[in-house]
Amino acid sequence: MSLPSASCPRCGAPRVDGPECPACGVIYLRAEVRAATRQSEARDREAREAVQREAEDQRAALREALEAHTAPTFTPALVAARPEPDPATEGITFHGAETDSEGPLEARLRLAVLPAALVIAWLAVGSPGFHALLRVFLTMPVHEVGHAVTAWFCGFSATPSLWVTSVSEDRSTFMIIVVSGLLGALVWQGWKRRQWAWLGVGAGLLAAHWAGTFGLTRDQGRALFSFGGDAGLMVLGTLLMATFYVPRGHYLHRHQLRWGFVAMGAAAFMDGFEQWWAARTDVDRIPFGRIEGVGLSDPSALVETYGWNVRTVIHGYVTVGVVCLALLGALYLRGLWTARDALRG
Structure with missing residues (x-):
């Protein structure tokens, strides 16, 4: 628990014994609660702004990465290993048991x-x-x-x-x-x-x-x-x-x-x-x-x-x-x- 400040939270006058400030008439406890609330809201606002700035930085970095991306020039191993199509079987579409080779039958x-x-x-x-x-x-x-x-x-x-x-x-x-x-x-x-x-x-x-x-x-x-x-x-x-x-x-x-x-x-x-x-x-x-x-x-x-x-x-x-x-x-x-x-x- 934090100790009470030596001055009035509102006007800054030296604090005296008693619940009220003789200079501005504010009640010390209420003034301290309001001051603590304002400080907490300020910290939360700063945290949200920091999160937003970080998210914007990440989006900007992602856009730069996508703009700089180029298609790979290499051929994947599975594609390279695929055999060349046979001209005799071109046009055959496998759909269940249906193929063009069934035409004569x-x-x-x-x-x-x-x-x-x-x-x-x-x-x-x-x-x-x-x-x-x-x-x-x-x-x-x-x-x-x-x-x-x-x-x-x-x-x-x-x-x-x-x-x-x-x-x-x-x-x-x-x-x-x-x-x-x-x-x-x-x-x-x-x-x-x-x-x-x-x-x-x-x-x-x-x-x-x-x-x-x-x-x-x-x-x-x-x-x-x-x-x-x-x-x-x-x-x-x-x-x-x-x-x-x-x-x-x-x-x-x-x-x-x-x-x-x-x-x-x-x-x-x-x-x-x-x-x-x-x-x-x-x-x-x-x-x-x-x-x-x-x-x-x-x-x-x-x-x-x-x-x-x-x-x-x-x-x-x-x-x-x-x-x-x-x-x-x-x-x-x-x-x-x-x-x-x-x-x-």
């Missing part, structure tokens, strides 16, 4: 896989025993999804399962809003990202949805729902096969999912197309009748409930199948055209 696959898948599927559906297994495990789910998608595009609510698809009696406002919203979002994203394929597909599907919802009566929409089973089987099968032609680097290509899709798509397409193509000359191939626990089969519902002619039913399914085959053929030729350089090699 990819071209040959595009040449052979789709026709082979269709031929194998044709032979499979022609075998009664194998056809039954194929329908249970591969094609029936696609058939039911075809029913559901057709119902959604006509404004009905539908829930697909393995063997039956339940559909609402009347159109669902909620479903109309959901489907329109999703397709509208696809159109908007295509416009926003300048992805014109997205925009075109979204606009076409949205037009089809509105035509099916507002351009058809309730009974016409439900008839189209029944027709959409085997029709959807062929359309969805075509879309599944088309995934084989996704660009290299696509998720389906990198993870080999396109192989499963092309097999499932070929089986689904041929399951529907082979039956209705044969029905042109053999009406007994049409599955008329009633399914236990479900009701009338799709052809029976179209003929007996909605008044379609048998020839109209056959012609409708065959037309869908032929159009799908034509689109597959165009896609196949386009794939060969893009791979023509690799095929020449």
Whole structure:
């Protein structure tokens, strides 16, 4: 503890016994506290200024060092030890399993896989025993999804399962809003990202949805729902096969999912197309009748409930199948055209 000063902290007059200074009247203790506080604040201020000056000096020194820095002229040892690139392998980009060296192989696959898948599927559906297994495990789910998608595009609510698809009696406002919203979002994203394929597909599907919802009566929409089973089987099968032609680097290509899709798509397409193509000359191939626990089969519902002619039913399914085959053929030729350089090699 510091001793009291011999003079008054305020006026400097000689200090006397007592709490107050006789010259200025200040109380010694208070004056000493205020003086000590001012001295402490002055020391703190000087310390902060010293820290700021030191920081500025360091920044100035760093700027000078950076301005004087020059790029090294030596070659690092790891770079010098790197082998010269082989001209035969230039252009190869390693991205998972995707390299330009796969070009010839990819071209040959595009040449052979789709026709082979269709031929194998044709032979499979022609075998009664194998056809039954194929329908249970591969094609029936696609058939039911075809029913559901057709119902959604006509404004009905539908829930697909393995063997039956339940559909609402009347159109669902909620479903109309959901489907329109999703397709509208696809159109908007295509416009926003300048992805014109997205925009075109979204606009076409949205037009089809509105035509099916507002351009058809309730009974016409439900008839189209029944027709959409085997029709959807062929359309969805075509879309599944088309995934084989996704660009290299696509998720389906990198993870080999396109192989499963092309097999499932070929089986689904041929399951529907082979039956209705044969029905042109053999009406007994049409599955008329009633399914236990479900009701009338799709052809029976179209003929007996909605008044379609048998020839109209056959012609409708065959037309869908032929159009799908034509689109597959165009896609196949386009794939060969893009791979023509690799095929020449």
